Amino acid sequence: MEGGSRRWRFASPNPAAAAAGEWSVRPYLLDLRGCLDEQGPRPVIPLSIGDPSSSLSFCTAPEAVEAVAAALRSGEFDGYASHDTDLAARRAVAEYLSCDLPYQLSPDDVLLTSGCTQAIETVMSVLGQPGANILLPRPGYPKHEAHAVFHNMEVRHYDLVPEKGWEVDLEAVEALADESTVAIVITNPNNPCGSVYTYEHLSKIAGTANRLGMLVIADEVYGHLVFGSTPFVPMGVFGETVPVLTLGAISKRWVVPGWRFGWIAICDPKYILKETKVFNSLRSFKMLTSDPATFIQGAIPHIMKNTNDEFFSKIIKLLKETAEICYSEIKETKCITCPQKPEGSFFMMVKLDLSQLSDISDDVDFCRKLAKEESVMLLPGTALGMENWLRITFASEPPKLKQGLERVKSFCQRHLSYGVPLQH
Numbered sequence: 001m002e003g004g005s006r007r008w009r010f011a012s013p014n015p016a017a018a019a020a021g022e023w024s025v026r027p028y029l030l031d032l033r034g035c036l037d038e039q040g041p042r043p044v045i046p047l048s049i050g051d052p053s054s055s056l057s058f059c060t061a062p063e064a065v066e067a068v069a070a071a072l073r074s075g076e077f078d079g080y081a082s083h084d085t086d087l088a089a090r091r092a093v094a095e096y097l098s099c100d101l102p103y104q105l106s107p108d109d110v111l112l113t114s115g116c117t118q119a120i121e122t123v124m125s126v127l128g129q130p131g132a133n134i135l136l137p138r139p140g141y142p143k144h145e146a147h148a149v150f151h152n153m154e155v156r157h158y159d160l161v162p163e164k165g166w167e168v169d170l171e172a173v174e175a176l177a178d179e180s181t182v183a184i185v186i187t188n189p190n191n192p193c194g195s196v197y198t199y200e201h202l203s204k205i206a207g208t209a210n211r212l213g214m215l216v217i218a219d220e221v222y223g224h225l226v227f228g229s230t231p232f233v234p235m236g237v238f239g240e241t242v243p244v245l246t247l248g249a250i251s252k253r254w255v256v257p258g259w260r261f262g263w264i265a266i267c268d269p270k271y272i273l274k275e276t277k278v279f280n281s282l283r284s285f286k287m288l289t290s291d292p293a294t295f296i297q298g299a300i301p302h303i304m305k306n307t308n309d310e311f312f313s314k315i316i317k318l319l320k321e322t323a324e325i326c327y328s329e330i331k332e333t334k335c336i337t338c339p340q341k342p343e344g345s346f347f348m349m350v351k352l353d354l355s356q357l358s359d360i361s362d363d364v365d366f367c368r369k370l371a372k373e374e375s376v377m378l379l380p381g382t383a384l385g386m387e388n389w390l391r392i393t394f395a396s397e398p399p400k401l402k403q404g405l406e407r408v409k410s411f412c413q414r415h416l417s418y419g420v421p422l423q424h
């Protein structure tokens, strides 16, 4: 028998799996850690991936910790989740979301997931079929694309327009959609752009989706994390215009991404989805997959009801401060511009002007050299579909953020194509 692969019947897995995997690892494959190895004594400042849970200023609410501890101590949540536990958790999420909607969600409109990631995976599994296509934003969140590809969908990108506060290019959406388009994904507040859509813009998106006959998948994992002049409006507000699947989690607002609790909310007050197969497929699919950990389900009604407003205001105040630091430091940095001051989420997108730099070939090269010379990590825009842009997270301790951005500034200064290079 020749070659290893012919012996094994599992030798050819789903090709979509390989393609999707490639996509989801792409940001991380840009192996910045490898660049750090030859580093000196300076501590690494990671401003590439947004997980502030390790910094003291961003620790979660004491009420949330207490709720989880109490759930564990009670001994009632050590088994598989009972019907009552699951129902109470779904009810808590339905009530939490309904506060901002013109109608009431019922527990039956909510599916629990293991973080927002599983919510993305679930909707893509249910909607994916050969021949279907889905509209995703550029720049975007890599897991939307990875799961769409994995589930056999053709991905079509519409642009977010930096000059218009990163709004959706609705003309592009109209041009991209056809009879096989099943959904449009929007992320609001936006990762990576830091933008927050106005009521009017969301209303236009809803109108467009309605006209084109596709549903809206709204990734609102940064819901309520806004600190500019635009308030957060959930897409579900437009559920009468177009059916909306809202994806969310406690990961970002409560700063506990490791707790793995998220949801899909079916915001469809006119019951349009109920008459299609989507509704039943979502429910059947959820029966096949794993729940969030039972003790988190047990804790969630308390977490949602008892978390103090002071905690939320503290986080918002901190993000406002760090976004300000980030914006003003970047303003002083030659060769990098920020088209739009962030108003929400943990991130902003900034543009590299390569013409001002002497020995940098593109955004990936910039990030590699920056990691090597300054021990600062930024995410190359290429990983998110936008070459020669960078994503910076400002969900970091203020002094550390400032120090990181000072290093970016001196890196740029040193690599300018004119002027005297500074000593390293």
Ligand SMILES: *Cc1c(COP(=O)(O)O)cnc(C)c1O
Pocket: 114, 115, 116, 117, 118, 141, 187, 191, 219, 221, 248, 249, 250, 251, 257, 260, 261, 262
């Ligand atoms: C972080 C993030 C997620 C994933 O959330 P988890 O709850 O950690 O799985 C989904 N979408 C966007 C836009 C994110 O930034």
